[in-house]
Amino acid sequence: MPISDLSSITALINAAGSVIGLANKTNSVEANQKIIELQQRMADVQKTVAELFQENQSLKEQNHNLQDELSAESMYPMRESVRWKKGADGEGDDGPFCPTCFANGRKLMPLRFKSRMQAPGIFSFVCPEHSVVQQGMGRSTSYEIKEASLRPGRYHIPD
Numbered sequence: 001m002p003i004s005d006l007s008s009i010t011a012l013i014n015a016a017g018s019v020i021g022l023a024n025k026t027n028s029v030e031a032n033q034k035i036i037e038l039q040q041r042m043a044d045v046q047k048t049v050a051e052l053f054q055e056n057q058s059l060k061e062q063n064h065n066l067q068d069e070l071s072a073e074s075m076y077p078m079r080e081s082v083r084w085k086k087g088a089d090g091e092g093d094d095g096p097f098c099p100t101c102f103a104n105g106r107k108l109m110p111l112r113f114k115s116r117m118q119a120p121g122i123f124s125f126v127c128p129e130h131s132v133v134q135q136g137m138g139r140s141t142s143y144e145i146k147e148a149s150l151r152p153g154r155y156h157i158p159d
């Protein structure tokens, strides 16, 4: 009989109590059979408890990772396809940071100003880690960021 819930465990404890009572009184075949049956059920319980323990461990780990993920998302929000670091109240967010580097071990890699775009108030940024164009790799990824999104003084933008 599989042990699937707490009521099965309670039933097992009750059964164990009556078998012990029986074993104390007599050395009968019936008692021996019940003891063997009880040992089998005890083994089932042991197995189930081990499985529940394992499942609990893995759920705890998943929960921990999800909590981590959630706090990273709120501390380092994604806007304009890049990562920002939440500033204290009243301050703007710091950034932009490379989304690829962030995805790779939550590395906060400040993007580097590359150029002004033709549209006014739009700057192009690149990751210093990914801006080296390797042969056959095509152009490096650049990110278009609004000037208004940048914290004043954070970047020295050439005219």
Ligand SMILES: [Zn+2]
Pocket (backbone or CB within 6 Å): 098, 099, 100, 101, 102, 109, 127, 128, 129, 130
């Ligand atoms: Zn990067």
